[in-house]
Amino acid sequence: MSAHSSIRSLAVLAAVITAQNAFADAYPTRPITVVVPFAAGAVADLVARIVTERVRVTLGQPIIVEDVPGAGGTIGVGRVIRAASDGYTISTGDLTSHVSSSAVFPVKYDTLRDLEPVALLSSAPQLFVARRDFPAEDLHN
Numbered sequence: 001m002s003a004h005s006s007i008r009s010l011a012v013l014a015a016v017i018t019a020q021n022a023f024a025d026a027y028p029t030r031p032i033t034v035v036v037p038f039a040a041g042a043v044a045d046l047v048a049r050i051v052t053e054r055v056r057v058t059l060g061q062p063i064i065v066e067d068v069p070g071a072g073g074t075i076g077v078g079r080v081i082r083a084a085s086d087g088y089t090i091s092t093g094d095l096t097s098h099v100s101s102s103a104v105f106p107v108k109y110d111t112l113r114d115l116e117p118v119a120l121l122s123s124a125p126q127l128f129v130a131r132r133d134f135p136a137e138d139l140h141n
Contacts, residue, residue: 028088030061032088033064033089038093045067052065072096072104073093073096074101074105077097081115098115099111
């Protein structure tokens with residue numbers, strides 16, 4: 001998924017949230033915090049900053065990107081889970097921070113029960129590469 005389609009997806013999501021809340025209390029009425037469970041400058045941080053800038057314009061509220069690295073992302077994810085469930089603290093992440101790490105590290109949350117996926121922001125394929133003169137031509141050799 002390209003950065004542009006990710007931004008469009010999140011902008012549509014923001015519009016849907018805004019429309020759904022038109023009949024309820026106005027949302028958002030204050031800044032939103034997006035917790036990135038990795039260090040500043042990591043790919044997840046960059047994606048979050050690109051996407052949140054567009055969402056900030058759409059929603060008309062500041063969006064704070066807060067990097068909370070550590071323990072394979074579980075510290076940042078745990079911070080989001082402990083926050084009030086009012087839509088003002090959300091998380092970005094990936095397979096490591098939201099799935100694998102909670103299988104390796106002892107955590108005080110259940111990813112499936114305590115989190116709800118909202119939008120796919122990006123996709124990053126994984127590759128096997130080797131020197132040009134490496135004897136194997138594929139993974140079967």
